[in-house]
Amino acid sequence: MARFEATVSAPVNIACINASCVSRNPATVLILFQCAHRYWGKRNTALILPTNSSLSVTLSQDHLRSTTTSSTSEGYEQGDRLWLNGKEEEITKGGRTEVCLAALRKWRREVEEKDSTAAKMSEWPLRIASFNNFPTAAGLASSASGLAALVYSVSQLYVLPQTPSQLSLIARQGSGSACRSLFGGFVAWEMGQRDDGADSLAVQVAERDHWPEMHALICVVSDAKKGTSSTSGMQKTVATSTLLQHRINHVVPDRMSEISRAIAAKDFNGFASITMRDSNSFHAVCLDTAPPIFYLNDVSRAIIAVVEEMNRASLASGGGLLAAYTFDAGPNAVIYALEENMPMIVSTINEFFPQTLDFPDPFNMLAAATAATSARPQGFNNSVVREGGWEKGAVSRLIHTCVGDGPRRLSDEEGLLTVEGVPKTLA
Amino acid sequence: MARFEATVSAPVNIACINASCVSRNPATVLILFQCAHRYWGKRNTALILPTNSSLSVTLSQDHLRSTTTSSTSEGYEQGDRLWLNGKEEEITKGGRTEVCLAALRKWRREVEEKDSTAAKMSEWPLRIASFNNFPTAAGLASSASGLAALVYSVSQLYVLPQTPSQLSLIARQGSGSACRSLFGGFVAWEMGQRDDGADSLAVQVAERDHWPEMHALICVVSDAKKGTSSTSGMQKTVATSTLLQHRINHVVPDRMSEISRAIAAKDFNGFASITMRDSNSFHAVCLDTAPPIFYLNDVSRAIIAVVEEMNRASLASGGGLLAAYTFDAGPNAVIYALEENMPMIVSTINEFFPQTLDFPDPFNMLAAATAATSARPQGFNNSVVREGGWEKGAVSRLIHTCVGDGPRRLSDEEGLLTVEGVPKTLA
Numbered sequence: 001m002a003r004f005e006a007t008v009s010a011p012v013n014i015a016c017i018n019a020s021c022v023s024r025n026p027a028t029v030l031i032l033f034q035c036a037h038r039y040w041g042k043r044n045t046a047l048i049l050p051t052n053s054s055l056s057v058t059l060s061q062d063h064l065r066s067t068t069t070s071s072t073s074e075g076y077e078q079g080d081r082l083w084l085n086g087k088e089e090e091i092t093k094g095g096r097t098e099v100c101l102a103a104l105r106k107w108r109r110e111v112e113e114k115d116s117t118a119a120k121m122s123e124w125p126l127r128i129a130s131f132n133n134f135p136t137a138a139g140l141a142s143s144a145s146g147l148a149a150l151v152y153s154v155s156q157l158y159v160l161p162q163t164p165s166q167l168s169l170i171a172r173q174g175s176g177s178a179c180r181s182l183f184g185g186f187v188a189w190e191m192g193q194r195d196d197g198a199d200s201l202a203v204q205v206a207e208r209d210h211w212p213e214m215h216a217l218i219c220v221v222s223d224a225k226k227g228t229s230s231t232s233g234m235q236k237t238v239a240t241s242t243l244l245q246h247r248i249n250h251v252v253p254d255r256m257s258e259i260s261r262a263i264a265a266k267d268f269n270g271f272a273s274i275t276m277r278d279s280n281s282f283h284a285v286c287l288d289t290a291p292p293i294f295y296l297n298d299v300s301r302a303i304i305a306v307v308e309e310m311n312r313a314s315l316a317s318g319g320g321l322l323a324a325y326t327f328d329a330g331p332n333a334v335i336y337a338l339e340e341n342m343p344m345i346v347s348t349i350n351e352f353f354p355q356t357l358d359f360p361d362p363f364n365m366l367a368a369a370t371a372a373t374s375a376r377p378q379g380f381n382n383s384v385v386r387e388g389g390w391e392k393g394a395v396s397r398l399i400h401t402c403v404g405d406g407p408r409r410l411s412d413e414e415g416l417l418t419v420e421g422v423p424k425t426l427a
Numbered sequence: 428m429a430r431f432e433a434t435v436s437a438p439v440n441i442a443c444i445n446a447s448c449v450s451r452n453p454a455t456v457l458i459l460f461q462c463a464h465r466y467w468g469k470r471n472t473a474l475i476l477p478t479n480s481s482l483s484v485t486l487s488q489d490h491l492r493s494t495t496t497s498s499t500s501e502g503y504e505q506g507d508r509l510w511l512n513g514k515e516e517e518i519t520k521g522g523r524t525e526v527c528l529a530a531l532r533k534w535r536r537e538v539e540e541k542d543s544t545a546a547k548m549s550e551w552p553l554r555i556a557s558f559n560n561f562p563t564a565a566g567l568a569s570s571a572s573g574l575a576a577l578v579y580s581v582s583q584l585y586v587l588p589q590t591p592s593q594l595s596l597i598a599r600q601g602s603g604s605a606c607r608s609l610f611g612g613f614v615a616w617e618m619g620q621r622d623d624g625a626d627s628l629a630v631q632v633a634e635r636d637h638w639p640e641m642h643a644l645i646c647v648v649s650d651a652k653k654g655t656s657s658t659s660g661m662q663k664t665v666a667t668s669t670l671l672q673h674r675i676n677h678v679v680p681d682r683m684s685e686i687s688r689a690i691a692a693k694d695f696n697g698f699a700s701i702t703m704r705d706s707n708s709f710h711a712v713c714l715d716t717a718p719p720i721f722y723l724n725d726v727s728r729a730i731i732a733v734v735e736e737m738n739r740a741s742l743a744s745g746g747g748l749l750a751a752y753t754f755d756a757g758p759n760a761v762i763y764a765l766e767e768n769m770p771m772i773v774s775t776i777n778e779f780f781p782q783t784l785d786f787p788d789p790f791n792m793l794a795a796a797t798a799a800t801s802a803r804p805q806g807f808n809n810s811v812v813r814e815g816g817w818e819k820g821a822v823s824r825l826i827h828t829c830v831g832d833g834p835r836r837l838s839d840e841e842g843l844l845t846v847e848g849v850p851k852t853l854a
Binding site: 250276298 | 651653669670673674677678700703704707708710711712714715716717718719721724725728731735739813
């Protein structure tokens with residue numbers, strides 16, 4: 001009996017301009033979607049339509065990736081099945097995964113209607129296994145890379161003719177910012193205007209090879225001090241923040257064009273300045289909500305202080321900006337910098353924020369460091385971090401990566417499923 | 428030789444609607460004044476003219492106060508002298524204290540010009556001693572109470588005819604929000620429109636006796652984890668925050684009238700809601716600055732989470748808001764609540780945030796507490812604070828107080844100076 005399969009890997013992406021209505025924090029997802037609904041009247045929150053456009057950098061799959069195998073066969077038992085990191089997950093009726101698979105099947109049917117020789121895959125059950133090479137506990141955007149990998153894998157399986165932008169329409173419905181993981185390099189998620197979301201999709205702003213010097217240092221911050229949110233009933237966020245409206249209507253549109261220009265011109269000063277401003281603006285709006293939403297914690301603030309000081313010292317001695325921080329819906333910092341400045345940045349962060357997990361140092365920053373390459377800018381004030389530094393594990397781990405390519409088709413040898421359609425790890 | 432003296436005490440005040448341009452954090456004062464200057468063109472930053480109006484609650488001098496004795500005598504050696512908490516302070520040429528004393532002398536001269544029998548006090552040297560009954564390290568607004576006490580003391584000494592609002596014009600030039608400490612009860616600082624600041628003064632919105640049930644719990648938060656700001660040169664804050672402009676032009680004016688109405692109506696729900704929203708909005712704007720200004724730390728966030736949860740649980744079981752938090756230019760929380768709810772609030776905060784300093788419990792909250800009076804609202808989720816609670820000293824001390832009266836004239840027996848014009852503590 002015929003059986004088909006396709007294995008792919010897809011990347012993580014980190015926003016420089018944040019979409020206010022996409023949150024990876026489950027407690028706030030519905031709140032922020034309510035907010036999207038409020039501002040867009042008829043727009044359907046199930047479609048995950050954001051209140052503003054956003055822009056991200058795709059990170060290298062050499063370091064972070066979701067690998068997904070999807071297979072289909074007339075001989076499989078009825079009903080789709082899905083495994084994430086070896087554990088079977090229910091595909092909830094009406095849930096986002098089901099929505100994505102239904103949309104992909106619809107496009108496969110169009111292929112089959114045009115070509116009577118094409119296998120009737122759209123009618124067969126699916127088996128999908130996905131694996132992240134980074135832990136969910138790291139708070140990295142695993143739903144973005146995972147959903148993008150799922151969509152891309154099935155689109156490869158179904159041999160769909162759609163472009164990555166069109167595929168991003170489906171990924172968006174799975175998990176908002178997943179749409180940006182359909183491309184490498186620098187990617188924009190254009191918010192679109194239509195109520196049906198047909199124009200809310202990802203487009204590539206620049207390829208990875210346009211600016212390969214763009215590196216990123218992810219600082220995974222522990223949030224042990226945070227209590228759990230109230231579980232008794234859903235918090236009704238009165239998203240009356242007028243700051244949010246101002247951000248949506250004025251601030252972000254301007255920044256989207258400015259940062260696109262900076263990327264095109266490989267202008268790191270412009271890129272960094274806008275990225276930091278937008279991170280702070282996003283978190284300012286979160287704070288201006290009732291009840292307020294806090295993603296940044298004291299360690300996050302300390303990282304901001306170090307980066308601000310690096311930049312200040314650099315500017316003061318006639319240089320440019322060296323690094324840009326950005327924070328998404330959590331305390332983790334992503335520090336963007338050009339490759340040439342990473343030795344200094346990695347050693348500085350490593351010194352001020354000792355981690356509990358070993359730093360793999362994939363680019364050999366620490367091992368090859370010299371006094372010259374690690375030297376902080378003249379006038380750098382070491383007291384911006386409290387005396388004695390931070391306790392070990394305040395930052396639990398560092399991940400050094402760089403701008404990367406878009407989803408990759410892998411060989412069947414790298415497949416995660418057996419011919420019976422169950423994960424190899426469980427067989 | 429004639430000698431005159433006047434001893435007064437003046438209160439601390441805590442803002443409910445914050446004046447963005449007044450910061451008690453010395454590192455940021457000049458930055459925010461630059462921002463005032465930028466937004467108001469010709470307005471003189473030396474006059475401390477804020478970008479928006481503000482409103483505060485005056486706290487009880489039974490708990491927190493600055494006591495000031497000023498004396499003057501033809502026989503004193505030339506040159507004014509000032510002692511704060513027993514330590515002599517230089518009265519800097521052109522500094523704010525000198526500006527205040529010059530203004531007060533000018534008004535005394537007018538008295539002397541109208542009445543030839545009046546002592547020519549305006550020509551004699553001043554001796555001023557001031558004492559706070561709370562530590563500066565507590566991060567409480569000691570400059571506000573101190574300056575108000577200085578101005579009021581000298582005005583009493585000089586037997587000036589000016590009203591408290593007119594005196595507030597001078598206090599404002601000493602230390603911004605000091606102007607609000609010229610009144611008891613609920614006080615507004617009207618920003619004014621004039622470039623010379625003649626209409627930027629304090630007015631009373633309601634007397635203490637209008638709403639004596641208004642209590643406050645000050646949670647003094649340690650900020651040990653914070654590094655020191657960069658000292659190499661002055662940080663140039665590019666206060667391009669468009670959120671600030673929006674706050675100034677739209678958000679605050681509306682809130683000023685709403686909160687005044689709520690106070691007049693003794694509407695705690697309205698008062699609390701606006702107070703919390705404005706605190707978050709103020710800090711959101713601080714975050715939206717470049718470089719960002721952080722006043723809240725993890726302990727501050729945790730206190731917010733507890734208060735938000737109290738309120739949520741209360742609303743969910745059909746009650747109203749129980750408490751309102753507000754934060755000024757630092758991590759300290761002030762929690763406003765009506766007297767009837769203070770037993771529960773004090774015992775809850777005391778339990779989650781054990782302090783290093785004993786809580787004097789001036790209102791006998793803990794001693795007289797019963798299970799009934801301490802009971803949290805039904806459904807209160809104890810997990811909003813992390814398991815195990817906070818370490819002792821994260822909140823170093825609690826100060827429980829209530830709305831209080833304005834500056835008081837004290838008897839000469841309570842004076843701080845000897846007849847020679849030096850502090851009794853040093854004699």
